[in-house]
Amino acid sequence: MSATATKTVRIGVIGVGRIGSMHADLLARQVPGAEVTRVVDTYAPAAAAVGARLRVPAATSIEALLAAPDVDAVAICTSTDTHADLIVAAAEAGKAIFCEKPVSLDLAEVDRALAAVERAGVPFQIGFNRRFDPAHAAVAKAVADGEIGEVQIVRITSRDPAPPPLDYVRTSGGIFLDMTIHDFDMARFVAQSEVVEVYARGSVRVDPGFGEAGDVDTAVILLEHANGAFTTIDNSRQAVYGYDQRVEVFGSAGMAASENPLAHSTIVRTAAGVRAATLPYFFLERYVPSYLGEWQAFVAAIATGTPPVVGVVDARAPLVIGLAAWQSLREGRPMRL
Structure with a gap:
């Protein structure tokens, strides 16, 4: 069932270090219309801890999270050098994408990732929270x-x-x-x-x-x-x-x-x-109010089928x-x- 039909955007959080853990908490507790359904981290104990705190499953791998039917969108909160590959994989999986800034430090990698987003036609928002x-x-x-x-x-x-x-x-x-x-x-x-x-x-x-x-x-x-x-x-x-x-x-x-x-x-x-x-x-x-604001805007864009307000051009x-x-x-x- 689509996010628009359920009126709830189900989000998988990839990377639950300091910033990812904060995003997961905000999404789970303070953003109407959003639900954290899965979390994953290369450091399994971190994912297990956040999953237990939010009472959601910790995925066994990024591939498993992207394949999960209860994930409409992903929050990419990993290190910058992983962003481009994760954007490409999420786009190919048909997931809406929120990615912390920057997409990459390499402009060619930015273009590769954003081209995948445009090919897939999935919503994309970059994390310029200010x-x-x-x-x-x-x-x-x-x-x-x-x-x-x-x-x-x-x-x-x-x-x-x-x-x-x-x-x-x-x-x-x-x-x-x-x-x-x-x-x-x-x-x-x-x-x-x-x-x-x-x-x-x-x-x-x-x-x-x-x-x-x-x-x-x-x-x-x-x-x-x-x-x-x-x-x-x-x-x-x-x-x-x-x-x-x-x-x-x-x-x-x-x-x-x-x-x-x-x-x-x-x-x-x-x-x-x-x-x-x-x-x-x-x-x-x-900036907690601005983080909440960016998530509210992202969730509203997905739920209404409108483009996110901070998108591909703003990522580049x-x-x-x-x-x-x-x-x-x-x-x-x-x-x-």
């Missing part, structure tokens, strides 16, 4: 509704509270492909225009280990959009005050901006001054921008896309 953050989404809506007029300048700040492990950095594709890729997607989303030129500068200001790994930990990127607008992005791997994520769009009729939420809303005012809470310190603290374009940013940094010049 589009569904209520504050960021409200900025994009203000632009779409024409409230700020013609977009002229976008400013995006993206700073992590602490650097990731260097073992992760060595395989992640570096700052532009594991961190700024979210900002590249956000720039396209709020400016409502594709990027045509990239100029990136970066340095090592936080930890020499980044340089030894061939990466940078501090970067500024200038994007030119097809509509003539510009986006500036600033990134740091270490903001000691917390997880700093802000977006501003300035236009001919005004501006719209998203500010950081505080850990709580208490404010203390005394003769010595004013004290407020710090920022959330971890991305899971900041930010990677192209990220690869161009690396080339720009290495060659010291703007890159035309």
Whole structure:
């Protein structure tokens, strides 16, 4: 029976590490119309633990999960180097696909995977969850509704509270492909225009280990959009005050901006001054509402037979921008896309 007929989208979660386990919990408990029916992981004890917690079977293999009649869609939450093959296999099995970003660090692999999706005609959504953050989404809506007029300048700040492990950095594709890729997607989303030129500068200001790994930990990127607008992005791997994520769009009729939420809303005012809470310190603290939003959108798209709102084009374009940013940094010049 189809997901549309049952009104419930039955989802198999592939990969139940930190991010996959979170997705499985959200789908099982907080997303109306969704049901986790199977989980699988190359580390069987992890799948067994999550399956027991959610009271669903742990599949014996990915092939078994993809063949299961009670799986309408899959959530691919494994390491990046496995995404392309899993997308191809899921598409050939006729499953709707949600995949964490990026599809691959190799553009040819991205194209191979997305071609399989298009051949199969299955729904596909890439996990750029920040589009569904209520504050960021409200900025994009203000632009779409024409409230700020013609977009002229976008400013995006993206700073992590602490650097990731260097073992992760060595395989992640570096700052532009594991961190700024979210900002590249956000720039396209709020400016409502594709990027045509990239100029990136970066340095090592936080930890020499980044340089030894061939990466940078501090970067500024200038994007030119097809509509003539510009986006500036600033990134740091270490903001000691917390997880700093802000977006501003300035236009001919005004501006719209998203500010950081505080850990709580208490404010203390005394003769010595004013004290407020710090920022959330971890991305899971900041972005749970956006993860819920992306799943609600995915489930609604499948149930209604409409294309997911963050699809194939959105899976490819930010990677192209990220690869161009690396080339720009290495060659010291703007890159035309």
